[in-house]
Amino acid sequence: MAIDGPAGAGKSTIARRLAERLGFTYIDTGAMYRAVALWGLERQVDFGDMHRMEQLAAAAEIELAPGRILLNGTDVTDAIRRPEVSSGASKVAVIPGVRRAMVAKQRALGERTSVVMEGRDIGTVVFPKADVKIYLDAAPEERVRRRALEMRGKGQEVAESALAAEMGERDRRDSTRPDAPLSQALDAIYLDSTGLAIEDVEEAVLKLVRSRITNGRDFS
Numbered sequence: 001m002a003i004d005g006p007a008g009a010g011k012s013t014i015a016r017r018l019a020e021r022l023g024f025t026y027i028d029t030g031a032m033y034r035a036v037a038l039w040g041l042e043r044q045v046d047f048g049d050m051h052r053m054e055q056l057a058a059a060a061e062i063e064l065a066p067g068r069i070l071l072n073g074t075d076v077t078d079a080i081r082r083p084e085v086s087s088g089a090s091k092v093a094v095i096p097g098v099r100r101a102m103v104a105k106q107r108a109l110g111e112r113t114s115v116v117m118e119g120r121d122i123g124t125v126v127f128p129k130a131d132v133k134i135y136l137d138a139a140p141e142e143r144v145r146r147r148a149l150e151m152r153g154k155g156q157e158v159a160e161s162a163l164a165a166e167m168g169e170r171d172r173r174d175s176t177r178p179d180a181p182l183s184q185a186l187d188a189i190y191l192d193s194t195g196l197a198i199e200d201v202e203e204a205v206l207k208l209v210r211s212r213i214t215n216g217r218d219f220s
């Protein structure tokens, strides 16, 4: 099952809850791009150095444990949420070689077990034959508000105008890059979560899942 959409649309929350309800594995592909960006920052690699970034992406050992992410054996769960890593992830995600390495890892994960995978290109590129595809959206102001709430909840200080600018720039870059830009797959269901409670979005998606999958077989 694939969930794509812009930053702050609620993908992670919904994907995590659905995976729990369905007994599937939740996979946050954004965390993988973030891990590569973090490694690049630590090694002081210029994100414009496509060849070096591609090497790092191919060599990165990324493990997704429930609620945690490990990069080369080190827990980077909190480190990858820093603002410079957010924009760095969007920058390294432009590099075709980095995407190739990430897509290969994602396909390997998805072939092993049933997954709810969220990102930008899951329904279009990673698993174009996913049983259920959702494109989750929300109004920009609401997406900024949600992300600010989430960050404040973690004790981080947030200037909403700076956050809005950062998210706007990231969405622009993610949806205009030539390789696998953020876009709605033709057969994805568009869901606008603006003004909806998490529970309502979850129920709406569950209804879709139930109508499409019966006993693991696809009847769509």
Ligand code: DC
Binding pocket: 007, 029, 030, 031, 033, 034, 086, 089, 090, 093, 118, 119, 120, 121, 122, 170, 174
């Ligand atoms: O989902 P996120 O905000 O944690 O993702 C961070 C960045 O990673 C995002 O700005 C673009 C990139 N990304 C991507 O290009 N493709 C994906 N499938 C997931 C994330």
